[in-house]
Amino acid sequence: MRGFKALTPIAEAQKVVLSALRHTPTVERIPTPSAVGLYAAEDVASPIDVPPFDRAAFDGYAVRSADTLGASRTNPILLRIVGKVLPGGEYPSELKPGEAVEIATGAPLPKGADAVVPYEEAAARGEYVEVYKPVPVFYYVSRRGEDVAAGEVVVKKGRRIKPWDVGVLTSVGIREVSVFKISAAIISTGNELVELEDAPPPPGKIVNSTRHVISALLRELGAESFYLGLVPDDEEAIYNAVREALAKFDIVITTGGVSVGEPDYVIKAVSRLRPEVLVHGIAARPGRPNSAAVVRGKPIVMLSGFPVASIVGFEVFVKPIILHMVGAKEEPAPVVRAVLTRRVTTPINVRSFVRVRVFRKGGVLYAEPLAVTGSGVLSTLTRGNGLLVIPENREGYDEGDEVDVILLAPVEDA
Amino acid sequence: MRGFKALTPIAEAQKVVLSALRHTPTVERIPTPSAVGLYAAEDVASPIDVPPFDRAAFDGYAVRSADTLGASRTNPILLRIVGKVLPGGEYPSELKPGEAVEIATGAPLPKGADAVVPYEEAAARGEYVEVYKPVPVFYYVSRRGEDVAAGEVVVKKGRRIKPWDVGVLTSVGIREVSVFKISAAIISTGNELVELEDAPPPPGKIVNSTRHVISALLRELGAESFYLGLVPDDEEAIYNAVREALAKFDIVITTGGVSVGEPDYVIKAVSRLRPEVLVHGIAARPGRPNSAAVVRGKPIVMLSGFPVASIVGFEVFVKPIILHMVGAKEEPAPVVRAVLTRRVTTPINVRSFVRVRVFRKGGVLYAEPLAVTGSGVLSTLTRGNGLLVIPENREGYDEGDEVDVILLAPVEDA
Known part of the structure; x- marks a missing residue:
C-alpha cells in the first residue's frame, strides 16, 4: 500500500x-462563576472557616450543656426561653445559666451556649422548656471550621472546575480564580x-x-x-x-x-x-x-x-x-457492557473505533455495530450512540460477545 | 419532627x-455550529445525498468494470491511463472503453467509469495500467446517497446536539437549525x-x-x-x-x-x-x-x-x-462498581445521596463515604468524586459491599 x-x-x-x-x-484570573468547565491554574485555599461560627445543626434550643446534667424523663430540667435566633440573626447577649434560646438550623449559637437540644428531645412549657436528658458539649452544633478549615485547599491545580466547586468557592468568598486560558x-x-x-x-x-x-x-x-x-x-x-x-x-x-x-x-x-x-x-x-x-x-x-x-x-x-x-486528568466517560448483535472483524495491530447503536431489549443491552468500511461513516455518527474500541491485540469480536461500549448519547429502546 | x-x-x-x-x-433558529449542547426542536432531514456523487473509496484507477472481464495474473488487461482526478477535481470528459483514470479517495468517479481498481491490484506500465482480475460494478465506489440519502432524518427532535451531529449537519449543508431556547x-x-x-x-x-x-x-x-x-x-x-x-x-x-x-x-x-x-x-x-x-x-x-x-x-x-x-432523554452518566471502605447507614423509605471518594488501589476501585451528617457537607463536594445513591428500600450498605457509584470527576490513585 x-x-x-x-x-x-x-x-x-x-x-x-x-x-x-x-x-x-496562559493563566488568567476570572470571576469564579465563569470558571465552570475550565482548569484551575493553582491550588485554591479557603480564606475562611466554614462554618464561620459555631451554629445549630438542628432546630431546637441553644443551651449550656452543663445545665442539662442529671436531666431525665422523670426529672426534666427546666430552662427559661429568653429569645429566638434565626439564620442571619444573632442573639444580642450572653446566655446565662438556666436559660435557653430557641434556635433554627444554621443560626449562630448564642454566646455562652455550647449545645442544641432538638425540639424532639424537649418540650416547651410556656416561657420554659423541659429538657429530658443531659446533652454533651457541642451536641447538634456545627463547629466553626469543621466543614472547611481556613487555609485548606478546596480546589487543586489542574482540576476541571465543576458546578459544585463553584458552590464551595463562592461559599468561602472567593470571587476570582486563576484558570488556564x-x-x-x-x-x-x-x-x-x-x-x-x-x-x-x-x-x-x-x-x-x-x-x-x-x-x-x-x-x-x-x-x-x-x-x-x-x-x-x-x-x-x-x-x-x-x-x-x-x-x-x-x-x-x-x-x-x-x-x-x-x-x-x-x-x-x-x-x-x-x-x-x-x-x-x-x-x-x-x-x-x-x-x-x-x-x-x-x-x-x-x-x-x-x-x-x-x-x-x-x-x-x-x-x-x-x-x-x-496537568488535568481525563474526565470519566459512561461505559456500559452490551451484547454484540453481530461479528466485527478488525485488523490486528490496529486500534479500531467502531460506532455502535446501543439499545435495550428485554432488559438486556445490545450493541449493533454500524458500517465500518466504505464511505458509510458520516451517518454512523448520528445513527450510533456508542463507541466500541477494539484493542490492537484483537481481530474483532464475535456475535454474542459481551463488550464494553462508551456511551455517547442515551440508550435507545428496541 | x-x-x-x-x-x-x-x-x-x-x-x-x-x-x-x-x-x-420557545423555538429559535440558530447557526448550526452554535447548536452544540442544545436540543433539536424538530426532526432535521438531509437536503442532499451523501456522497453527493459516486466517488472513489480507495486510491487507484477508475475503470469501466466491463473492461476488466477475463483479467488474470497470467493474462492482465491493459488500460490506457488518460488522466488523473483528485478530490475537488473532475475528469473533464467521459471514460471510453480501454481507458483508465488515476483517482484518489474521495474524488468523483469520471463519467463512464463504474469501478475503482486499487493500486495494489494493478501495476502502472508507463502510459498503461495492468489489471490482474475482473472487478464488479461499483467495486471500491462509494455510491451517491449510500451514507445519507436525501430526505433522511439525521437529527431527531429532542436530541441534544453533539459535536459530531454538527459534523453531519454541516456536511449536508444545513446552515441553521431549530433548537429550544x-x-x-x-x-x-x-x-x-x-x-x-x-x-x-x-x-x-x-x-x-x-x-x-x-x-x-x-x-x-x-x-x-x-x-x-x-x-x-x-x-x-x-x-x-x-x-x-x-x-x-x-x-x-x-x-x-x-x-x-x-x-x-x-x-x-x-x-x-x-x-x-x-x-x-x-x-x-x-x-x-x-x-x-x-x-x-x-x-x-x-x-x-x-x-x-x-x-x-x-x-x-x-x-x-x-x-x-x-422531549429529551437524560444523557448517560459514568457509573463504576466500587468496594465500600466502610458501612453507610441510611433511613428506610428515603433515597439517600452519599458523596464518596473513589480511588484505585491494587487495581481495585474503592469508594470511601464522606460525612453524611452535620454541616460537613460543603467539603464533600470537592473532596468527593462520586455519588452513591442508596434506594428507598435499603438501610445502607456494609463495608466491603460492591456498589454502583456515579463518577463526577476522575478516579484518584490511593
Whole structure:
C-alpha cells in the first residue's frame, strides 16, 4: 500500500508527543462563576472557616450543656426561653445559666451556649422548656471550621472546575480564580472545501464540516478555538499559516491534507518547522492519517479532513495534549457492557473505533455495530450512540460477545 | 419532627409534576455550529445525498468494470491511463472503453467509469495500467446517497446536539437549525444572604453560593439562567417575584426559604398562585426541603438554600422537568462498581445521596463515604468524586459491599 510506511501504535505516538511538550497555556484570573468547565491554574485555599461560627445543626434550643446534667424523663430540667435566633440573626447577649434560646438550623449559637437540644428531645412549657436528658458539649452544633478549615485547599491545580466547586468557592468568598486560558488555532486545508456559508457547494466540492466538529470538541474540553481559515493546498502557504499560528496559540490543529492519496503538503510544511517529534500516521481505524508534531515544545496536530477520522485524531492527540498541558486528568466517560448483535472483524495491530447503536431489549443491552468500511461513516455518527474500541491485540469480536461500549448519547429502546 | 408532615417519595413527586406540565419552551433558529449542547426542536432531514456523487473509496484507477472481464495474473488487461482526478477535481470528459483514470479517495468517479481498481491490484506500465482480475460494478465506489440519502432524518427532535451531529449537519449543508431556547429564572430568598460581590460577608451572613451552583448546572444542561436577585423573606415580595417570573420564563427556580425551621414564605407564596400540583418536601437525604409546583402547566421548583441539598433538588426536579419540556432523554452518566471502605447507614423509605471518594488501589476501585451528617457537607463536594445513591428500600450498605457509584470527576490513585 502506498502512503504511510510505518504507522505508529497509538500508545507510543501519545507517549512520544506528550513527553516532548514544553508549553503551558496562559493563566488568567476570572470571576469564579465563569470558571465552570475550565482548569484551575493553582491550588485554591479557603480564606475562611466554614462554618464561620459555631451554629445549630438542628432546630431546637441553644443551651449550656452543663445545665442539662442529671436531666431525665422523670426529672426534666427546666430552662427559661429568653429569645429566638434565626439564620442571619444573632442573639444580642450572653446566655446565662438556666436559660435557653430557641434556635433554627444554621443560626449562630448564642454566646455562652455550647449545645442544641432538638425540639424532639424537649418540650416547651410556656416561657420554659423541659429538657429530658443531659446533652454533651457541642451536641447538634456545627463547629466553626469543621466543614472547611481556613487555609485548606478546596480546589487543586489542574482540576476541571465543576458546578459544585463553584458552590464551595463562592461559599468561602472567593470571587476570582486563576484558570488556564487554552487557545487552539484551526487551519483547514483542502482545495475541495467550501465554507458552510457557501452551502450548497458547487459540484465536486464539499462543506468544511470538520472544522466545526473540532471547534465543538475543543469547547467541550474547555479550550477556545480560533479558526484561521481555509489555506490552499500549497506547501508554502501551509508552512506560513502554521508557523504564524504556532507563535500565537497553545496548540495548532490542521484539518485535511494528510490522507493517503492526498499530496502531503501539510506534513512537508510542518517538517520544515524542524519538529523535535513528528508522528506521521497512527495505527488506528478509522483515523490512520492523523499525525502530530512538537516544535520547540509546542504541539501541532494534523487531523484527517474527514469528520469521523478527525474525531479519532482529536481523542488520540488533541485531548491528551491539552489535558497534559494543564496537568488535568481525563474526565470519566459512561461505559456500559452490551451484547454484540453481530461479528466485527478488525485488523490486528490496529486500534479500531467502531460506532455502535446501543439499545435495550428485554432488559438486556445490545450493541449493533454500524458500517465500518466504505464511505458509510458520516451517518454512523448520528445513527450510533456508542463507541466500541477494539484493542490492537484483537481481530474483532464475535456475535454474542459481551463488550464494553462508551456511551455517547442515551440508550435507545428496541 | 416539626416541618414536613408527609414527604413525597421521589418517583411519585416526579411523576405528578411531569404529568402536569403543559409548557414548551420557545423555538429559535440558530447557526448550526452554535447548536452544540442544545436540543433539536424538530426532526432535521438531509437536503442532499451523501456522497453527493459516486466517488472513489480507495486510491487507484477508475475503470469501466466491463473492461476488466477475463483479467488474470497470467493474462492482465491493459488500460490506457488518460488522466488523473483528485478530490475537488473532475475528469473533464467521459471514460471510453480501454481507458483508465488515476483517482484518489474521495474524488468523483469520471463519467463512464463504474469501478475503482486499487493500486495494489494493478501495476502502472508507463502510459498503461495492468489489471490482474475482473472487478464488479461499483467495486471500491462509494455510491451517491449510500451514507445519507436525501430526505433522511439525521437529527431527531429532542436530541441534544453533539459535536459530531454538527459534523453531519454541516456536511449536508444545513446552515441553521431549530433548537429550544430554555430560559430559567432564579430567585433567591434568605435574609442571611449576601451576594458574592459583597464577600467577605458581615458576621451572621453567608454568601449566596447556591444561585451560582444552579446557574452552572443549568448551563451544563443547555438552559440559560436569569438571576432575578435576592428577595426578602416576605410572602408578598416572593409572591410577586415568582408570579412575574412565571409569565416570562420557562421554569422558575427559587433557592432558600424551604428548610425546616425557616418561615415557609416560599411555599405560602407559591400556594397563592393556585398550583395544580404542589409537592412540599421529598423523601431524600440530603434535600428533603426541595419542593415543586406546577401553575397553569408551568413549573416552579423550590430548592433548598444549601448547595448540597439544592443539587439533589436540581437532579430530582429541574433536570427531569427541562428534559420533559423539550422531549429529551437524560444523557448517560459514568457509573463504576466500587468496594465500600466502610458501612453507610441510611433511613428506610428515603433515597439517600452519599458523596464518596473513589480511588484505585491494587487495581481495585474503592469508594470511601464522606460525612453524611452535620454541616460537613460543603467539603464533600470537592473532596468527593462520586455519588452513591442508596434506594428507598435499603438501610445502607456494609463495608466491603460492591456498589454502583456515579463518577463526577476522575478516579484518584490511593
